[in-house]
Amino acid sequence: MPALLERQKYLIDYTLAALLRHKTRNLGLLLVYALLVFLFSSVLLLSQSLRREAATLLQDTPEVMVQRLVAGRHDLLPAAWLEPLRRIRGVSAVQGRLWGYYYDPAVKANYTLMVAPDRDLAANDILIGAALARIRQLSIGDILSLPTTTGKPLPLKVAGILDAASELLSADLMLLSETGYRTLFNPPPDTYTDAVLTVRNRREARTVAEKIALALPGSRPILRTEILRTYDAVFNWREGIVFITLGAVLLAFMILAWDKAAGLSAEEKREIGILKAIGWETGDILRMKLWEGALLSLTAFLAGYALAYWQVFYGGTRLFAPVLKGWAMLYPDFRLTPAVDLLHVLALLAVTVLPYIVATLIPIWRAATADPDAVMRG
Amino acid sequence: MLMTSAMVALQGIALSVAGTVLLASGFAWRILRCWDINSGSELQLRLERRTYLISTLLGFALGAELLSLLLFVHTAESLSSQFVGAMCATGVLNINGFGFPALLLKITVFFLAAVWLLLNRVDHQGRDYPLIRVKYGLLLLIAPLTVAELATQTGYLLGLEPEVITSCCGSLFSSESHGVAAELSSLPPKPALIGFYAAGMLILGVGLAFLRRIWLGPVFAASSLLLFGVAIAAIIAFLSLYVYENPNHHCPFCLLKAGYNYVGYALYPPLFAATAFGLGAGIIAPFHRIASLQTVIPNEVRRLTRLALAGFWLFYMLSTGLILQSGLILMG
Known part of the structure; x- marks a missing residue:
C-alpha cells in the first residue's frame, strides 16, 4: 500500500509541476470552471436558505387557518363561525383575525395591515415595519394619514417601529387597533378576514381540518404543513428551472473542456512522447492526466463554492435573487443564515465535475495511447 | 410533477x-x-x-x-x-x-x-x-x-x-402487511439476532479457510452476498428498532436522518465495500490456474479477502455497539 501511495504522490507532484508550466492555458479553464461552479452553487445555496427561512418562520404559526369561500373566492368570515370551530374536539384556541392590504399611491406600494389585539394599541395608534418607516421617512410620534374607504383621511400616530430583526415578516407590516381597522376599511360588523386555530396535538391537525370541512361546508381550512409544502415545491421548482436554463452554460463548458483536452499543444505532445520513451506506461500517463483533471476540478469547485457562499450569505445575494425570491416595492432587507447541505454538495458535484470528466475522458485516452515516436516526430 | x-x-x-x-x-x-x-x-x-x-x-x-x-x-x-x-x-x-x-x-x-x-x-x-x-x-x-x-x-x-x-415505513415495514419488507419486519428478534451473528461467524470461518484454500472462491462470493442480505434483513428486523428505540419502527432509511445522528452513513459504507470486495475476491479466485496469473491472483485474493473481512468486522462492531448502547429492551 505505501508503494501505491508513493506512486500517486509522485504523479501528483509531476502533474502540479506540469500544470504550473502551462499557467495561462490552465488558468483560463480554471476561471471558467470556477465561474460555472459559482453560478450553480449560488442558486442552490440561495434557494436552500430561503426554504430554511420559510420553515423557521412558519414554525410558530397556528396549525390551522380557516377561510370562508363564496363562489370560490375568499370572503369575510362571520363571527358566528368561531363558536362551532371552538367546539371541535382537539382545538384549544380560536381567534378571528382582521387583516388586509392597503395600496399607498404615494409610494406605489402595498402595505399589509393587521389588527394586533395583544398589543393594546389606542384607537389611532400604529406600529410599522422598518422598511415602511424607511420609505415613508417616519419615526415614532409622526402622523401618517391614510384615506379611508369613505374618502375621509384617517390620521394614525406611529407608536413604535417593529424590530429590524423580524424584517422578513414585518417589512411592509402595519399593526393597528380594531377600531382603526374598521374605520379605515369599514367592513360589515361581526366579520373577520379569517380565523386561526391552535390544535393541542399537532398530529391531529389533519383530522381537525376534516371536521371543519364537514361542520362548515363553505369553509376552506389550510394547514401549516400544506403552506410549508407549497413553499418547498415552489422553491424546488424555481431552482430546477434555473438549473435547466444553466444547462446551456454547462454544455458550452463541456465543449470548452473537450476542446482543451483534445487540442494538446506540440509541446505537451512532445512531453508525453518523452515520458513514454523513458518508460512511462499508458496507464501512468492516463493516471497523470486524470490527476490533472481532479486537481483542476477540486480547485475550481472549492473556489467557486466559496465565492458563492460569500455572495449569498455576506455579499447581498444580487445574483438570481429576483428569480428565486420574488420581488416587491417594500422588499425586506434580510440576511440569510449560512448553512451547507450535503445533498446540495453532492448534486453540485454531479452537475459540474461529472460533465467535465465525461467531456475529457476520451481526449485524455487519445493523448495517453499515442505512440511516442509519432508524437515526437510530429 | x-x-x-x-x-x-x-x-x-x-x-x-x-x-x-x-x-x-x-x-x-x-x-x-x-x-x-x-x-x-x-x-x-x-x-x-x-x-x-x-x-x-x-x-x-x-x-x-x-x-x-x-x-x-x-x-x-x-x-x-x-x-x-x-x-x-x-x-x-x-x-x-x-x-x-x-x-x-x-x-x-x-x-x-x-x-x-x-x-x-x-x-x-x-x-x-x-x-x-x-x-x-x-x-x-x-x-x-x-x-x-x-x-x-x-x-x-x-x-x-x-x-x-x-x-410510509410504518405500514410497509410492519408485521401486519404483506411482501418481502413485511416478512423481514415480522422476523422474531431473538432468532434473527442469532442468525445475524451466526452469519458473521460463517463469513469469518469461510474467509479464514479461503485465505488458505483458494478453491473456496465461489463459496466466499456466495457467503458475502448472503451476508449482505442477512445484514439488510437484520437492519430491518431488529437493528433499526434498537437505533430508534421503538419496537415498531423497522425502516432502513430513517437511519440516514439527522435525528439518529446519521448513523446509517457509518453503517452502510463498510457493508457495501466489504460485499464488493468479497464478491470480487470470490469471483477472481477460480482464475488462479491461468499461467500468467498464478502469482498475481493469490496475492490479490488474500488482500481483497482481508479487506472484505475488515469491512464486515467494522459493520458487526458498529451494529453491536448500537445494540449495546440502546435503551430499548427487545428481549426480556
Whole structure:
C-alpha cells in the first residue's frame, strides 16, 4: 500500500509541476470552471436558505387557518363561525383575525395591515415595519394619514417601529387597533378576514381540518404543513428551472473542456512522447492526466463554492435573487443564515465535475495511447 | 410533477453512465469478436489501446453510480415533506412502482461495476490479458442494466405526483402487511439476532479457510452476498428498532436522518465495500490456474479477502455497539 501511495504522490507532484508550466492555458479553464461552479452553487445555496427561512418562520404559526369561500373566492368570515370551530374536539384556541392590504399611491406600494389585539394599541395608534418607516421617512410620534374607504383621511400616530430583526415578516407590516381597522376599511360588523386555530396535538391537525370541512361546508381550512409544502415545491421548482436554463452554460463548458483536452499543444505532445520513451506506461500517463483533471476540478469547485457562499450569505445575494425570491416595492432587507447541505454538495458535484470528466475522458485516452515516436516526430 | 436540482443531477448522472457504458460495450463487442493476443496486426494494437479507455470509462461509471446511489436515497429522503403520508425515503420510493426497482438496479450496477474493476485490475497484471473475454462479457451484462436504470429512474421521477397518498415505513415495514419488507419486519428478534451473528461467524470461518484454500472462491462470493442480505434483513428486523428505540419502527432509511445522528452513513459504507470486495475476491479466485496469473491472483485474493473481512468486522462492531448502547429492551 505505501508503494501505491508513493506512486500517486509522485504523479501528483509531476502533474502540479506540469500544470504550473502551462499557467495561462490552465488558468483560463480554471476561471471558467470556477465561474460555472459559482453560478450553480449560488442558486442552490440561495434557494436552500430561503426554504430554511420559510420553515423557521412558519414554525410558530397556528396549525390551522380557516377561510370562508363564496363562489370560490375568499370572503369575510362571520363571527358566528368561531363558536362551532371552538367546539371541535382537539382545538384549544380560536381567534378571528382582521387583516388586509392597503395600496399607498404615494409610494406605489402595498402595505399589509393587521389588527394586533395583544398589543393594546389606542384607537389611532400604529406600529410599522422598518422598511415602511424607511420609505415613508417616519419615526415614532409622526402622523401618517391614510384615506379611508369613505374618502375621509384617517390620521394614525406611529407608536413604535417593529424590530429590524423580524424584517422578513414585518417589512411592509402595519399593526393597528380594531377600531382603526374598521374605520379605515369599514367592513360589515361581526366579520373577520379569517380565523386561526391552535390544535393541542399537532398530529391531529389533519383530522381537525376534516371536521371543519364537514361542520362548515363553505369553509376552506389550510394547514401549516400544506403552506410549508407549497413553499418547498415552489422553491424546488424555481431552482430546477434555473438549473435547466444553466444547462446551456454547462454544455458550452463541456465543449470548452473537450476542446482543451483534445487540442494538446506540440509541446505537451512532445512531453508525453518523452515520458513514454523513458518508460512511462499508458496507464501512468492516463493516471497523470486524470490527476490533472481532479486537481483542476477540486480547485475550481472549492473556489467557486466559496465565492458563492460569500455572495449569498455576506455579499447581498444580487445574483438570481429576483428569480428565486420574488420581488416587491417594500422588499425586506434580510440576511440569510449560512448553512451547507450535503445533498446540495453532492448534486453540485454531479452537475459540474461529472460533465467535465465525461467531456475529457476520451481526449485524455487519445493523448495517453499515442505512440511516442509519432508524437515526437510530429 | 416535481422538479428539484437533485433530480436534474440524477438524470444527468444516469444519462452519462448509460452513455459511457454503452460506448464502452460497443468497443467491448469488437474486442470479443476480433481479439487475438498472438496477432501483431494494427487492429489488435488498436484494440489493446481501447482497453485503457474502457477501464477508465468503467471507473468513471462506478464513481458516478456511487454518487447517484447516495443522491437518490438522499433526494427521496428530502422529498418526504412533499407527499401526504410519507415520512422518510420509504414513502417517497413507494409513490409509484419504479422507486424500489430503480434503487435495486443502482445497487446491482454498483456491485457489478466494482467486480468488473477488480477483474480488470487483475487482468492488467497478467501479461497476456487472460481475462479479457470474461471481462467484456460481464460488461455486456452491465450495459443493459444501466439502460434499465435510466428508464426506471426516469419513470419514477416523472411519476412523482404530489397528490398521491403514499404509505410510509410504518405500514410497509410492519408485521401486519404483506411482501418481502413485511416478512423481514415480522422476523422474531431473538432468532434473527442469532442468525445475524451466526452469519458473521460463517463469513469469518469461510474467509479464514479461503485465505488458505483458494478453491473456496465461489463459496466466499456466495457467503458475502448472503451476508449482505442477512445484514439488510437484520437492519430491518431488529437493528433499526434498537437505533430508534421503538419496537415498531423497522425502516432502513430513517437511519440516514439527522435525528439518529446519521448513523446509517457509518453503517452502510463498510457493508457495501466489504460485499464488493468479497464478491470480487470470490469471483477472481477460480482464475488462479491461468499461467500468467498464478502469482498475481493469490496475492490479490488474500488482500481483497482481508479487506472484505475488515469491512464486515467494522459493520458487526458498529451494529453491536448500537445494540449495546440502546435503551430499548427487545428481549426480556
